[in-house]
Amino acid sequence: MELKALPSRIGQVRRIISAQLRYWHLDPLIDHAALGVTELLTNVHRHAQPDKSCTVEIELLLDRLTVSVHDHDPRLPTVCDADSSATSGRGLAMIAAVSESWGVRPSDDSGKVIWFTLAAPSFTTAALHPLPVYGSTTDGPFGAGVTGLMEPTAARTRARSAVVG
Numbered sequence: 001m002e003l004k005a006l007p008s009r010i011g012q013v014r015r016i017i018s019a020q021l022r023y024w025h026l027d028p029l030i031d032h033a034a035l036g037v038t039e040l041l042t043n044v045h046r047h048a049q050p051d052k053s054c055t056v057e058i059e060l061l062l063d064r065l066t067v068s069v070h071d072h073d074p075r076l077p078t079v080c081d082a083d084s085s086a087t088s089g090r091g092l093a094m095i096a097a098v099s100e101s102w103g104v105r106p107s108d109d110s111g112k113v114i115w116f117t118l119a120a121p122s123f124t125t126a127a128l129h130p131l132p133v134y135g136s137t138t139d140g141p142f143g144a145g146v147t148g149l150m151e152p153t154a155a156r157t158r159a160r161s162a163v164v165g
């Protein structure tokens with residue numbers, strides 16, 4: 001999603017990511033993903049120049065969730081060594097603490113991308129609500145004589161779990 005990293009938008013993005021992770025049945029990752037995206041968007045709000053425009057992406061590949069924020073400021077961030085009384089400066093250190101890995105890279109067009117990964121718990125097709133298959137409860141317009149429309153096969157169910165969302 002594309003947005004301006006304003007304080008009023010950060011909570012909205014957190015809720016959107018939480019909803020998407022619930023949809024993917026990745027509830028255990030919600031807290032860490034929400035914390036990480038909040039810290040990255042706060043950094044864009046506080047530090048990015050010339051504007052606060054950015055893009056947030058989440059990607060689930062096999063057993064890994066990647067959350068990334070692309071902004072238009074080419075300056076790369078540094079991890080601060082904030083003292084115990086500091087009220088800011090710990091965002092990237094917190095991301096490093098809760099994530100499996102994180103990093104920053106210059107963007108191809110302009111700016112940079114900061115990302116972090118979280119290990120996704122493996123899930124089985126039993127954890128997913130099966131999608132209704134047309135004709136599974138009625139004959140529909142094709143009638144009972146058409147094969148392949150009436151019952152989902154195990155192979156179709158397994159394939160569905162690989163492309164959830």
